[in-house]
Amino acid sequence: MITGKNYIGNTLSAKGATTYQTCNPKTNQPNEVHFTEATSEEIDQAVHMASQAFTPFQNCSGAKRSQFLNAIADEIEALGDTLVQTYISETGLPEGRAKGERGRTVGQLRMFAEYITTDEWRNPKISGESKELRQYLIPLGPVVVFGASNFPLAYATAGGDTASALAAGCPVIVKSHPMHAGTGELVGSAIQKAAQKTGMPEGVFSNLNSSGIEVGVQLVNHPDVKAVGFTGSIRGGRALYDLAAQRKEPIPVFAEMGSVNPVIITNNALKEQGETIAQTYADSITLGVGQFCTNPGLILGIKSEELSSFVEDLGKKTAAIDAYCMLHPAIHSAYEQKGEAIINEPETTVVAAHQGDRDENYAQAKIVTVSGDAFLKNSKLHQEVFGPFSMVVQCDDEAQLLQIIGGLEGQLTGTIIAQEEDYKDLSPLVERLQNRVGRIVFNGVPTGVAVADAMTHGGPYPASSDSRFTAVGSQAIKRWVRPFSYQDFPEELLPEILKS
Template identity: 45%
Template sequence: MQRSLAAFKEYGKTPPTQRAAFLEQIAAQLESRREALVATAHEESRLPLPRLNGELTRTTNQLKMFARLVREGSWVEASIDKGDKDIRKMLVPLGPVVVFGASNFPFAFSTAGGDTASALAAGASVVVKGHSAHARTSEAVFGAVLDAIRESGVPEHTVQHVLGPGSTTGKALVMHPHTTGVGFTGSFSGGRALMRYAAERERPVPVFAEMSSINPVVLLPDTLHKNTAALVKTFAASITLGMGQFCTNPGLLLALESPALEVFLQQLGAEVSQAQAHDMLHSGIADSYAEGVKDMLDQEGIAVVQRGTGVIAKVAAAVFLRNPHFREEVFGPFSLMVVCKDKTEMTAVLENVKGQLTGTVMATEKDLEDHSDIIALQATLAGRVIINDAPTGVEVCNSMVHGGPFPATSDARFTSVGATAIKRWVRPVCFQGFPGHLLPEELQDGNPRKIWRLVNEQWLNT
């Protein structure tokens, strides 16, 4: 952390063009090592090669997206007021930050993943705490980052990498006085522990933790009746994708009781039972999944629809509302159908579901007209609301929000995917009465870079 602070003092002042080139160089180094990186990740994580190749492409695309963002410049929210006083404002990096690698994404949410990429784009230095589930992959990715550091001429310790238990190494990193922010994707218990550590510091720091989500999916009656086969295919694939090891896995389904619902459940169970089984990422996740399924199925009033590659169960809405355990996440290919008598019960179930990453509505035009209140309710629960698509795809783009109210994340105002993920690692600073030569480049008059700035309440591309 001492080396990270020293690096930040220099890296935080690097020109945006150099910072962008550094991010692009990391992407190029990863691409040049693709075959070896994917092979190592496959051996460690048991994830299939096509999935890992796609994830590595997503990782390089994230780096390139943030490089474009840094070059364009508007993300700093530069504003200038020339009234009685000369007052100017922009976002500046926090300082050294700690990023925890995720077990279920060896590339996209780990050493050079979205947290690292967005922090480097902001001008922060980064210490990565690699995940033990894919330690060799993490170290190999870090080797690519080191070569990018040398090629780009940024400070030597702009990015560092350590391994060790979260309860000791991770805690020490979060508690260190030089740490200014923390990024984490993982379990609810892990995220809460990091939040406690950060709060116990003499100077508390923000922890941006993505932790737990069951991603409620509402299947409205008209589409359930008319599109049964398509809905079965969509959600059988979504529930079992990657053995359910996605934070956006649809763990909760809601529908009104009807003959169409019974047909859907029967076909969904059959489809899930035919899905190909794979090993889970590591024994810890497999054991937790088995224990979570057992605990869930031991609850009074639950009925098993299908148990095989995945587990589909159902429960009456009235029973669901009496038992908070039904609102807990089972990380893996598990989904619980809540059968509601009417819209009132469906509304009550949604109102009792905690904060989520996603909320989905499957509907025809008639359903949308008849249930606009259900759609509005989903928007209060989740960071991303979806109509007529499975929640498991998280596209890397400017508009994506991968966050949501607690316990989905520790702070619903931010996202860990998309361009605005950079906002986690910055703070606003106002510069009043500064001579021009002392101002940051983005706030100087006649700035040669073309960036959008708010000048006397008008946006100008100056």
């Protein structure tokens, strides 16, 4: 049952007078439940409880926190079809996507549960002949997590930020995303049940409702909050980053933000497999209605007959794919506005756009093209259009292509599609991309982010606010810890992990 209330520790609370509803983007009608925004009193209570829970929670053994994470996974699975149908009603996404994302969410929780069963991840070190210095990683404190709009499970209430922060020993307060508050409450209930079943201190998790920015601002400004996790727009992430930096005690904001994910295709690759590449990328551009942070929004090649044919073929294949519902009317409206702004630039040519019948909030996939000169001169063309939209830049030569890559803002991914005969000439391209992206994909597509130890999901600003960290994979836990050293301590006073 969805109540529309806030979870403050183990208690459901609705002290405020402001309410809102989520929207079913397929029907363009509000869903039934009214959600009550958290008040300043409830925010203070949630953060105070998290602060009180921090010491006992960080002192829990890795095995105990592992049990907690596995219990969360179990409780999410136990929500069954209720969670799936709520997810569908708030996102317009199909059942297969809902179940797939639930599987990924549960998988992340179980991965971190396994990762912390031993203390090796805390990187213990002992230095000096007399072993006078001993260091390990300790948690930062209460963490605020902002749910993402495009992944209501995997990047939201019990998503990667929450899972990694809890694994590290940090209590979490989630600012639930207003577009899927019902999904968030259900998952929040699963976390609370798991916390109680495994004996976690009350306050280790809270879930707060908010349709605007006020709750988020108060959370980031609260002196007992020690770090922030965010997935969303550049504007939103930067606002939180600036807010956190202006505090009396500045705190880190780990924000994963915008990216156009450049794809470079050589002419040799186009000669050998141009039609296959066109279909692969038409599918990638429209996957999930283009609502992935790794969507290939920028494709670069060197002018040739092969590139001209590819552009035309990509346009036809993309336009032939059925339109589908976007996550929310506001997201659809932003897609239309940003796409039109790009199209209305005088240098831009629309190659193709989906022409079939479309219901309200259904996205019209578009492929546009510009010259390398035009792209270099007009920074407006560099901006992300969140949705099934991609721009092909036709460069004069390799030097111009490298110049374009070097001038891009930071990106999550870069992709190279090449033949073996190209390998000897790829070093300058790889080096230039390496300075602009967090991950290079070779002969593949950027959509699809593996939850794995070696995954980097981040990159130079504005792809993320701190390129030293990843938001996906086991290493995401390192965002929520800091190094700490004991010097000249008696053996009996040291934590077990640092004893000889």
